[in-house]
Amino acid sequence: MQNTHTDFETQFERKIDAEEKIEPKDWMPEAYRKNLVRQISQHAHSEVIGMQPEGNWLTRAPSLKRKCILLAKIQDEGGHGLYLYSAAETLGVTREELVEALHEGRAKYASIFNYPAVTWADIGAIGWLVDGAAIVNQISLQRTSYGPYARAMVRICKEESFHQRQGYEIMVKLAEGNAAQKAMAQDAMERWWWPSLMMFGPHDAESAHSAQSMLWKIKRQSNDNLRQKFVDQTVPQAEAIGLTIPDKDLKWNEARGHYDFGDIDWDEFNRVVSGNGPCNRQRLQHHVKAHEDGAWVRDAMSAYAARQQPNA
């Protein structure tokens, strides 16, 4: 094969170098497009599947105020799913195809949602830690090279910071509460800490898509960098409310200006990613069931719409 550059390729590379956004009508390498479809759809599915663990507490939220905040939060996540599906659709795929890929196990979603939300404190921990980790990643993605994805991230980041604050507020209330509430908060901290760190993915050296994504500026910062940022911002928040982070190696490193922390249990990470988390089957089955239960409604919608067309 000769390594000849077309004008299109040169143009594409110039834009990437100049930090200009690639737009849907621009020429792009097929591998760039595929990489984006994979990443954006995975991101969209994560928003939507993430509605389930939080929804598990919607009907049991401990106060009316918390119920309303949680419902609005879950609704925001669904909205994020919509923006992201739309961003993916600009790359020539349909939402139906993406959902089908999810149902057939060809598309992934964030593995963190394969853990169960078993207590109310988990709702606090999810908002504080899971949304907190998501924000760190999404802030960096505001500068991603694909225009529609970058713009979706800007909208999403605005809402995510509310989620993180509200989650932390739940933890604050529990930490100020009685012994049972404090224990609930600490237990959630212990169960969600490591999975939150895993959200940033494998070490840079082992990350399958990382290197190419960085070159194309789809990804702007490495997994390890982002993870460090999250640890640095979260440790003082945990300390402020008297929660203990379950990591004996965690300590401030004056020389680095960062916290040192222990290594992730990568066996656990791989186990959950490959389908052996506590809720993998449940999450997918729930999504499939809602989709199948709704088929007759969607059929009615299209039948009715077809009738409303004049001369149809």
Place this chain on the structure above:
Amino acid sequence: MSEQIDTNNADTLARFAIRLGDDALILGQRLCEWSSNAPTLEEDLALSNVALDFLGRARMLYGYATQIRGGSEDELAFTRDERQYENLLLVELPRGDFAYTMLRQYLLDAFEDLYFAALTQSTDPTLAAVAAKTVKEVDYHLRRSTDWIRRLGLGTEESHQRLQNATDELWGYVDELFETDTLEQGLIKQNIAVDRADLQTAWCKRVTELLSASNISVPETPWQVSGGRRGLHTEHLGHLLSEMQYMQRAHPGQQW
């Protein structure tokens, strides 16, 4: 003795606010059950919007009741038993399928559209203000549920059949919308509450017109159940409450 009368009146007013709040809370709770279960993602978000309106309305009304007689909105929501709840039976019924949920919503939206419009004229300024805010929300709810009745009624054979089944199942709960007990009668005399019976003709006309335009027949056998306003509920309410109240019952008196 005039103080005695005022106290009684205040208590009546608080109870009235609480029962309207109960209607809103219980339906809001039912609508929450649709989260991540709706037929489309768009509809999931729309149902959440409606649920948020109902929960917000419950909080306004409970807030008014607690202004009158102390306590907190959470005490009202989470520490009362089945017999103390005074919501309409219609709102406590399990969510059923999407046709059932939308028909219930439509029957209630069509009623609330008339009811809250009239309640904006209440001589009680707080209730009038709550009604004014609610009217705008109901306008959106009613437009949505009206659209869905048409779509489902005229969509496919299956959607039509499901909507017809829902109508057959729910029709017996509508009379309760128009019942007035002595508590409300007292408030009606002072132009604080709205006489529900006055709304029945307009409601019937509107609802039967839409249903027949959507090929749905209104059941002719006159069966009707009521009792919510007397705290006599279906067996479903207890389960709804035990789920909703679990945290406050397990950890009484804590802050969240």
